[in-house]
Amino acid sequence: MDVIGFLIEAGGWAWVVAGLVLLALELVLPGGILLWLGISGIITGLAALFQPISLPFQALIFGMLSLVTIFGWLRYAKTRQTVSDRPYLNRRGDRLVGHEAVLDEPITGGYGRVALGDTVWRIAGPDLAAGKRVRIVAAEGAVLKVEPV
Known part of the structure; x- marks a missing residue:
């Protein structure tokens, strides 16, 4: 079966399923990146289900959402202070x-x-x-x- 044809036929459900698969992979391969890709896939799928969007535009939405969520999380995680009850443990x-x-x-x-x-x-x-x-x-x-x- 042709992948592009399947994506066009399945519409937004393909993005939702792909997002759920990415979220499941995050449980097996933790690192944080797959979490944000999965969330972006689910949001893209929901947008495609409620509004008819062409496949190239869906890919653009997924890519932009992925970049925004990943870089937003990295920026937040870098500035976040970690509180420790033993701050000088290894110093x-x-x-x-x-x-x-x-x-x-x-x-x-x-x-x-x-x-x-x-x-x-x-x-x-x-x-x-x-x-x-x-x-x-x-x-x-x-x-x-x-x-x-």
């Missing part, structure tokens, strides 16, 4: 910003080490002698930026 250095510590060894050449809890951290800051108090002001990877207190 141990950021968790230490604001803490004060006593230098175990001096900072020479801009770098030194300090023990915080059960971990020895590499620190960066102005040259200071051992025994001085420092405050952690930033974390860049595994290096903590400090300033004298």
Whole structure:
């Protein structure tokens, strides 16, 4: 059977069925894109059922709806804030910003080490002698930026 002939004969129902198939595929292959394609297919099918629209115009409606819904969702998802009860779970250095510590060894050449809890951290800051108090002001990877207190 000719695919174009079937689409013309089935009208909007072909779009509705295709949209439902895409929604079912989204359940098996999650990612979000098939969801918006399925919704666009269903909307295109409903529009074709209630208003006689030519097949090329139906394809144009489906394409435009798909682009608008996908890019709209991506834009919304990018600006959406995710709330966490443990915001520093994988950023141990950021968790230490604001803490004060006593230098175990001096900072020479801009770098030194300090023990915080059960971990020895590499620190960066102005040259200071051992025994001085420092405050952690930033974390860049595994290096903590400090300033004298």
